[in-house]
Amino acid sequence: MSNFNIKRITKHLLTTHYQLRSAFPPLSLQAIEQAIKTCESNHLGEIRFVVETALDCGPLLRDQTARTRAIEVFSQLHIWDTAHNNGVLIYVLLADRDVEIVADRGIHAKATADEWEQICRMMESAFKLDQYEDGVIRGIQAISQHLAKHFPADGDNLNELPDAVVVL
Template sequence: MNTLQRAWRHAVTARLSLRRHFTPAVLETIEATVRACETRHPGEIRFAVEAGLSLVDVFAGLGPRERAEDLFSALRVWDTEHNNGVLIYVLMADRKIEIVVDRGVAGGHVPQSEWDACAEAASRGFRAGQFEQGAVAVIESVSSVLAKYPPGSPGVRPDVGDELPDSPVVL
């Protein structure tokens, strides 16, 4: 997709569309899912969704991955005792899901294919217009990966409690 097409998509993907798909009830379900999933592993999950980027950012070439990495920092997902934060970022205008993982999650040794499979779980739901199911699917998939590759170092207390808010971030 060229820059003008992308700019158009970002300009017309209104916050109204975001609010239509991510209603207060859907946001409550996302929060409850994060809370429940975090009881099964020591990782910390944040879920963020954004309708579109500013046109300045689009024309500057800011991509979904770079935006997700910026938000990973801005939302302080990195700021956990065991570096075990995971950000799930949805950029609706680009129809992209990015998963950014802190270095303490299995020492960075989780195969990228596993994170890609998590993102695909959400994409299937979103493509079908089932945004609640897609969000729940990606959170549960990420949770399964975190349970399989627990964050933390040997000899270190594996879970220090709920360090990050469970509520989703709507940008």
């Protein structure tokens, strides 16, 4: 096992739910949920925000990436199950301070991987300054701009997926 993996495993084992609650206290989670609700009123897309403290030992020993985990969570939460195939997951793996965006095929075909990557890096930059809530809300707003451009609200704007933050 490489030193990188040992460092990563140690970081995950030492990252606690207390650190998650410090980065994302209840009021921040409420503000993020409200930002999703507000932004979704401008488009037909669906945004889910998931934050996970750390990976369990099994995935760590398999060197599971945050990207692979985000794709699993996207599937588990049925984010793909929207009428316009325009669900978007923002996944944060706190131990790695890694942000991943997984977009369903309807919106992924209209926004480039580079555009999603820029949003991820912007959020990670905010996290380095301990601006977790602000970074997430700015990410939600940036994603919403893409969704509003390609899937504008049409008056029958159903909320197909819950807006509540998921903490794993």
